[in-house]
Amino acid sequence: MSELYRQEFDARSGTATADRAEWLEPLRKVAIETFATTGFPIARDEEWRFTPIAPIAHQKWRQAAGNTSAVLPAELEPYLFGHPDWTTLVFIDGAYSEDLSNPGVLNTEGRAGSLSEALQNDDGILERHLARHAPVEANPFTALSTAFIREGGFVHVPVNTDLTRPVHLLYVTTGEAADTVTHPRNLIVVDPGARASIIESYVTLAEGTSYWTNAVTEVWAGANSWIEHTRIQRESERAYHVGLTHVEQERDSHYRSFSMAMGGALARHNLTARLNGENVETLMYGLYLTRGDQVVDNHTAIHHDQPNCRSWEVYKGVLDGRSRAVFNGKVFVKPEAQKTDAKQTNRNLLLSDAAKVDTKPQLEIFADDVKCTHGATVGRLDDVALFYARSRGLPASTAQLLLTYAFAAEVTSEVALEPVREELDRLVRDRLVSL
Amino acid sequence: MLEIRGLRASAGDKEILKGIDLTVNAGEVHAVMGPNGSGKSTLAQVLAGHPAYTVTAGHVLYDGNDLLDMDPEVRAQAGVFLAFQYPVEIPGISNAYFLRAAYNEIRKSKGLEEVDSMDFLDLLEEKLRLVEWGPEIMSRAVNSGFSGGEKKRNEILQMAILDPKLAILDETDSGLDIDALRIVAGGVNALRRPDNVTIVVTHYQRLLNYIVPDQVHVLSGGRIVKSGDKGLALELEAKGYEWLEEVGAAS
Numbered sequence: 001m002s003e004l005y006r007q008e009f010d011a012r013s014g015t016a017t018a019d020r021a022e023w024l025e026p027l028r029k030v031a032i033e034t035f036a037t038t039g040f041p042i043a044r045d046e047e048w049r050f051t052p053i054a055p056i057a058h059q060k061w062r063q064a065a066g067n068t069s070a071v072l073p074a075e076l077e078p079y080l081f082g083h084p085d086w087t088t089l090v091f092i093d094g095a096y097s098e099d100l101s102n103p104g105v106l107n108t109e110g111r112a113g114s115l116s117e118a119l120q121n122d123d124g125i126l127e128r129h130l131a132r133h134a135p136v137e138a139n140p141f142t143a144l145s146t147a148f149i150r151e152g153g154f155v156h157v158p159v160n161t162d163l164t165r166p167v168h169l170l171y172v173t174t175g176e177a178a179d180t181v182t183h184p185r186n187l188i189v190v191d192p193g194a195r196a197s198i199i200e201s202y203v204t205l206a207e208g209t210s211y212w213t214n215a216v217t218e219v220w221a222g223a224n225s226w227i228e229h230t231r232i233q234r235e236s237e238r239a240y241h242v243g244l245t246h247v248e249q250e251r252d253s254h255y256r257s258f259s260m261a262m263g264g265a266l267a268r269h270n271l272t273a274r275l276n277g278e279n280v281e282t283l284m285y286g287l288y289l290t291r292g293d294q295v296v297d298n299h300t301a302i303h304h305d306q307p308n309c310r311s312w313e314v315y316k317g318v319l320d321g322r323s324r325a326v327f328n329g330k331v332f333v334k335p336e337a338q339k340t341d342a343k344q345t346n347r348n349l350l351l352s353d354a355a356k357v358d359t360k361p362q363l364e365i366f367a368d369d370v371k372c373t374h375g376a377t378v379g380r381l382d383d384v385a386l387f388y389a390r391s392r393g394l395p396a397s398t399a400q401l402l403l404t405y406a407f408a409a410e411v412t413s414e415v416a417l418e419p420v421r422e423e424l425d426r427l428v429r430d431r432l433v434s435l
Numbered sequence: 436m437l438e439i440r441g442l443r444a445s446a447g448d449k450e451i452l453k454g455i456d457l458t459v460n461a462g463e464v465h466a467v468m469g470p471n472g473s474g475k476s477t478l479a480q481v482l483a484g485h486p487a488y489t490v491t492a493g494h495v496l497y498d499g500n501d502l503l504d505m506d507p508e509v510r511a512q513a514g515v516f517l518a519f520q521y522p523v524e525i526p527g528i529s530n531a532y533f534l535r536a537a538y539n540e541i542r543k544s545k546g547l548e549e550v551d552s553m554d555f556l557d558l559l560e561e562k563l564r565l566v567e568w569g570p571e572i573m574s575r576a577v578n579s580g581f582s583g584g585e586k587k588r589n590e591i592l593q594m595a596i597l598d599p600k601l602a603i604l605d606e607t608d609s610g611l612d613i614d615a616l617r618i619v620a621g622g623v624n625a626l627r628r629p630d631n632v633t634i635v636v637t638h639y640q641r642l643l644n645y646i647v648p649d650q651v652h653v654l655s656g657g658r659i660v661k662s663g664d665k666g667l668a669l670e671l672e673a674k675g676y677e678w679l680e681e682v683g684a685a686s
Contacts, residue, residue: 383486388523391483392537392593393511393544402536406527410576413527 002039004060006032009147021119023127024149031136031146038140047139050326050358051268051297056240061181061212066095070174071205073100079170079203081419087112088168089153094182096151105165110196112167115152115185125156130187133218134246139270141242145183145216152185157194159222166197166417171213173236175206184215188229192222192250197417198229202243204236204263211236215243221253223277228256228416232424235263237294244270251277251306258415259286259315260424261296262431268297275337278308285414286315287424289431290323290355297326304337307367313344316411318404319355320435326358331372333365340367344374349381349407351435381407404432436461436632437502437601442493443657444481451477453657454493462629466643466668467636469654470676475636476520478654479605482634483517484510497601511537512544514600514631518590518607524578530589531559531573538596562595565622584615591622600631607635608642620645640672653679 040057041048087104096114136143153169361374389399415421442455484507495502539549
């Protein structure tokens with residue numbers, strides 16, 4: 001099946017797409033060669049052991065047509081945050097729609113727009129960053145993404161500027177996308193001293209449709225920059241979602257991520273942060289809410305390559321039905337990364353007997369003067385807490401809902417930007433009430 | 436108001452309450468004392484409906500109704516309140532949200548309209564004064580990161596807002612410094628009325644310097660081995676629980 005991707009790549013090269021950027025071609029060629037060599041991950045590959053990707057590997061996915069005129073602005077209302085002054089970039093089945101997008105109020109020299117357009121007149125930023133950070137040899141899906149780079153969001157925040165309003169990259173899949181694949185590719189470059197909030201959403205207008213999203217986002221956090229990056233995955237519950245976020249952090253930078261996963265038949269997200277300088281802070285928060293037969297898989301990796309950095313990670317999951325969650329969190333501390341302060345937590349709440357979690361926190365520490373801890377729990381609602389709530393007059397079902405909500409809210413409350421926090425809160429409430 | 440007859444209860448295979456008889460009339464405060472493991476906390480928790488215990492014999496009449504037949508939330512709606520020995524932390528939910536949800540459930544059960552957050556704030560203000568707290572405490576998550584004393588004060592605050600007819604305090608005084616003890620006792624005394632009853636479960640006589648009981652009962656080995664007026668507490672303080680354990684063994 002992998003050979004098909006090679007054929008498609010060959011058929012497409014030389015045609016007039018966005019890739020006038022000559023520097024990109026060799027990167028894409030290496031990527032497709034890499035994929036052709038490795039193919040999709042096999043079941044005994046440790047990185048993919050618990051992730052049933054066979055339905056992705058064995059199906060012949062068409063390229064999505066990306067008919068942007070098929071969607072009316074009103075259909076997007078439920079997915080916006082009700083802030084007309086935010087910059088929203090809308091992609092329909094992978095294609096950028098200028099009409100549906102909202103330039104918002106970009107108060108600075110900052111840029112936020114379509115990647116394919118940016119590639120037409122690159123002033124060097126894309127060449128320095130695009131496909132330079134997320135390694136293609138580490139992950140066959142990233143190799144495919146790089147080979148098929150076509151469209152996505154590009155955000156650039158120049159030195160010492162504050163993007164006061166968030167940029168929302170909204171990926172919408174319609175009923176026309178049945179049995180298709182898209183490769184959304186985002187690049188976020190936040191220069192030294194700059195500040196930005198980025199939201200990445202993956203939603204569907206056609207629940208029940210089967211399609212595959214293969215998304216890759218590269219983030220470069222310059223020295224002393226501040227970034228909040230929220231990822232909301234609400235794909236169709238029959239869809240496949242494979243995502244990778246790769247973050248490079250320079251000294252004194254602060255990067256905080258919130259990753260919400262509630263859609264997909266199978267949804268996998270890899271989040272990797274590389275700490276390249278001293279005094280870097282990395283916060284990774286995550287919440288997954290699963291039901292039915294969903295499988296949600298989060299793999300995170302934090303590379304403490306330099307001394308005096310802090311990373312703090314909390315992923316929580318609420319599982320119902322026969323759903324399954326996978327959590328694998330790695331923290332690597334290099335010998336020179338003394339005074340590293342790293343804490344990692346994964347907590348899971350099972351609402352049904354058939355739900356299952358595979359959790360594996362991993363610390364690999366090669367420095368001796370560090371403070372690193374990790375912990376994982378899988379359990380049910382605490383009987384004593386339930387009794388406590390009931391003893392105050394709350395009916396059993398209300399008490400259960402309240403405590404389940406509280407479990408999730410403990411992590412959503414970490415989102416810095418209030419409207420985003422409220423949106424996540426609403427998503428959690430809506431989902432829990434429907435269980 | 437509360438009539439307990441021949442109450443036996445177990446946790447798993449272990450029988451803890453071995454036949455309790457106790458009558459509390461409206462307007463009274465009763466203290467239940469006893470050494471560790473005597474069953475005094477179990478009695479408090481069984482009255483509130485804790486699922487860890489199984490009642491194996493006896494009955495409890497509360498306001499003429501069969502208390503043991505009621506779910507914990509129904510007991511709460513009927514005016515039963517247990518101040519927990521170890522109040523539960525609920526990170527993720529604010530104290531204000533939790534308390535208002537509880538308050539509204541109790542109102543709903545009485546056919547009253549729910550109050551919105553503004554009206555609730557007015558009510559809160561008065562009750563907060565009772566425990567000498569400012570409004571900041573309400574935006575903190577329920578008991579989360581609270582000190583031991585703060586947790587106990589929070590129980591008293593909840594009690595003040597929910598305004599119970601049967602208040603049971605399970606070792607609310609344990610581990611409190613004198614200031615916190617004064618605040619907790621002040622809260623309890625302020626809520627004392629001719630139409631409600633309070634059962635104070637305590638290990639130490641000290642609390643009874645602040646809350647004066649009408650009757651004192653001593654539990655040992657799952658039975659009430661002695662009852663008396665407040666003088667009994669002082670006698671216990673002087674002679675120690677060993678004295679009564681001997682009484683219990685002899686009876």
